[in-house]
Amino acid sequence: MPHFNDISKQLFGKPLSELGEIERRILTHARDRRTLATDSHAAFTARLSFGDRLADNIARVGGSWSFIIGFCGFLVFWVLLNTILLATGAFDPYPYIFLNLMLSMLAALQAPVIMMSQNRQAERDRFAASKDYEVNLKSEVELIALHHKVDDVLLREISELRADLATLNRQLERYRTPPGQE
Template sequence: MTRPLTNWHADQADRLTPGERAADRMRNGMGSWRFIAAFVLFMIVWAVINLTALSWDPYPYILLNLFLSMLAGLQGAILLIAAKRQDAIAAALAQHDYETNLAAKREIEELMAINREQLEILRDLRALGIAPAAPDRP
């Protein structure tokens, strides 16, 4: 019995929907130092511009707070989508590992049965005087 060798991760990646791909890209982007640096830079520029000539959002920065709240809400939803997908991937991978382990167990049991059969044949041959006795082991 032979099992085909497949790359489970490649098969799973091929089955992703466009929405799942987008959620993964956004999660990877928002979880990077580049995003954090750009976000901090944006907030500093916003504050500097509003403290100087163009004061469209004066000091308690109500508009900036609104944007930050909307961003946090979207990030939370995106991260939940990505976490849900990771849970599904982990469950599918665990199932794949379980099936692989079962197949390996069956193959090992089959090999052990063949080994026992060969040992029985050797015993029968020795009893008939056809096969030499096994050397003593230290």
Template sequence: MKNLTHNKIIKEIIENVRDDMQDEEIIHLVLEKPISSNKQEKETYGQKIADKIAHFGGSWHFIIIFTVLLISWMVFNHFIKDSIDPYPFILLNLILSCIAAIQAPIIMMSQNRQEQKDRQRNENDYKVNLKTEIIIQDLHNKLDLILEELEKINQE
């Protein structure tokens, strides 16, 4: 039954169980798991921090602040006589590498969590759409029955 399109699945379910089940039971059969909410999940402290770092790291505020700090570091160390990090800025490169090494996995953790949220949201949307389609199909069948009855009445 996995290889069937969801339209075929809906039609097959409606045709096969029409006599035995009512429409609500059909909907619950198709939607085995209830539609879930992301608010049910409790976020850990680490997840909250990862989300905040990823949010700040992907903002214009971060880019502007980071650019100002880099330029300040380079200007300060270039024009000061006994600077801690002269021209090739080896210490600055080390600091930037460490920041990138720490920031990248944190952002990836946040992206993975967002992907899980998106996957759950898509699954919920699919379930709602499927339920709506089943209800519309049922209404369409009822309307067809009504039209058939009207046609019979008009022929008499």
């Protein structure tokens, strides 16, 4: 088997010492005939802290139609309840200042949580893209190695055919030459 540095030069066009971490890992996987782990979602999720998972769940609920419809129902209930109770001393009379305060606090807390989740989604996308790059690079390395193997087989077969053709030509020359003129 060729030396690891020779393989690096052949496949990547540069010596092993100049390869990056990903290229070295791909070369090692290709040499050892191992597959790459492709479940990037599970690998990324395993790194998340409790707070990260909580923020993602809050963003998932807060950004759903069921939350919007449920919250609209709550707002209608609040307004109707306080309008009906207005005559008997409503808890939050019109213009619903307490409700406004609660909505402002909810928005103030929900917005950063959703932004954290969006940032994590962008990080998840970068992580997945990195894994895709690794898989594509390993595929390319495997294809190049396969091309080299096919080229070697073809060159060997061509060499054998040339040797056979030379032998055949010598035999033909013996048959073409009349006896006694050899």
